[in-house]
Amino acid sequence: MHMADALISPAVGATMWAATAATTVYCAKKVREEADASKVPLMGVAGAFIFASQMLNFTIPATGSSGHLGGGLILAILLGPEAAFLVMASVLTVQALFFADGGILALGANIFNLGFFPVFIAYPLIYRVIVGASTSRRRLVTGSLLAAIVGLQLGALGVVLETVLSGVSALPFATFALIMLPIHLGVGVVEGLVTAGVVLFVERVQPELLARNSRRSPLGGLRLRPVLVGLAIAAVISGAGISWFASTNPDGLEWSIQQVTGSSQLRSTEVSVHSAAASLQKKTALLPGYGFKQPRSAGETDVAPEWPSPDAGTSTAGVVGAGLVLALAGVVGFILNRRRRT
Numbered sequence: 349m350h351m352a353d354a355l356i357s358p359a360v361g362a363t364m365w366a367a368t369a370a371t372t373v374y375c376a377k378k379v380r381e382e383a384d385a386s387k388v389p390l391m392g393v394a395g396a397f398i399f400a401s402q403m404l405n406f407t408i409p410a411t412g413s414s415g416h417l418g419g420g421l422i423l424a425i426l427l428g429p430e431a432a433f434l435v436m437a438s439v440l441t442v443q444a445l446f447f448a449d450g451g452i453l454a455l456g457a458n459i460f461n462l463g464f465f466p467v468f469i470a471y472p473l474i475y476r477v478i479v480g481a482s483t484s485r486r487r488l489v490t491g492s493l494l495a496a497i498v499g500l501q502l503g504a505l506g507v508v509l510e511t512v513l514s515g516v517s518a519l520p521f522a523t524f525a526l527i528m529l530p531i532h533l534g535v536g537v538v539e540g541l542v543t544a545g546v547v548l549f550v551e552r553v554q555p556e557l558l559a560r561n562s563r564r565s566p567l568g569g570l571r572l573r574p575v576l577v578g579l580a581i582a583a584v585i586s587g588a589g590i591s592w593f594a595s596t597n598p599d600g601l602e603w604s605i606q607q608v609t610g611s612s613q614l615r616s617t618e619v620s621v622h623s624a625a626a627s628l629q630k631k632t633a634l635l636p637g638y639g640f641k642q643p644r645s646a647g648e649t650d651v652a653p654e655w656p657s658p659d660a661g662t663s664t665a666g667v668v669g670a671g672l673v674l675a676l677a678g679v680v681g682f683i684l685n686r687r688r689r690t
Contacts (some may be wrong), residue, residue, distance in 0.1 A: 353451030357514035358621040365456030375430035388568040392678030395435040397579040400402035402586035405595040413603035414537030414595035420466030436463035438677040448633040452625040461506040466499030494539030500536035587666020636667035
């Protein structure tokens with residue numbers, strides 16, 4: 349559900365950048381006030397895990413489409429809403445700058461769609477209401493499933509609204525929404541099950557982490573090593589190996605566009621802002637498309653990759669990307685906590 353710049357106008361892009369910037373400032377202030385230094389390593393490792401998990405596109409049966417984990421709800425459950433939003437912003441920034449996944453102009457919209465809705469709406473209004481202070485596995489699974497579905501549905505609706513308001517494409521609101529929302533319902537179900545799996549793992553190895561985050565209490569004194577090691581191992585295995593088996597089908601957004609227009613790609617409009625953003629991304633993308641840069645001959649066309657696709661470039665992208673998110677999210681948490689102590 350990463351929007352490309354071709355979908356969004358400069359005005360809408362700037363508006364979403366402003367909304368995301370304001371939310372980021374608010375979250376940074378709250379994390380600084382919490383002064384919970386014990387949360388910093390978890391921010392980095394959880395971010396690396398979400399980055400690697402988002403590389404694992406899975407096929408949506410009988411559609412020819414695929415989906416991937418969003419991860420905002422997992423981050424909110426592990427870190428609390430404000431720290432979760434900052435980590436999600438770190439993940440998507442690394443993806444856009446170094447892997448050309450999602451546009452630069454659309455980055456504010458992508459962070460808002462994948463971060464704000466699951467973190468500030470689905471988590472507090474659905475997950476916490478259902479789960480409460482209970483450790484019942486049924487409630488944990490039910491809360492994870494429903495919250496993931498709602499968060500993803502709101503994010504998909506956000507994509508539709510931002511695209512239609514931009515007016516740079518011929519995607520009609522009703523048709524686009526009627527395709528986007530059902531396909532992302534399937535994605536939301538899978539995300540809910542994965543979220544439940546992560547929550548049950550944490551509940552088993554360190555249940556107090558879930559309880560303290562639910563109460564908005566500091567994590568100081570908790571033994572977080574089992575959680576950190578488990579998420580780190582999962583990130584490395586996912587990014588370096590399981591990513592070879594990711595579905596090659598277009599994701600839900602590309603598939604929805606294809607159903608409406610007949611093509612999964614939209615032509616970029618001739619706007620200087622779009623050109624500047626594309627030029628910047630071309631310079632910063634070290635591993636575009638999560639692989640090594642490949643020289644292209646004149647007239648060469650894209651060929652659908654085989655499945656599975658063992659590729660050193662994909663493994664490198666998974667490990668490097670997870671490391672970059674680990675560093676960025678960890679540094680953000682460290683700086684905010686250091687300022688508070690000062």
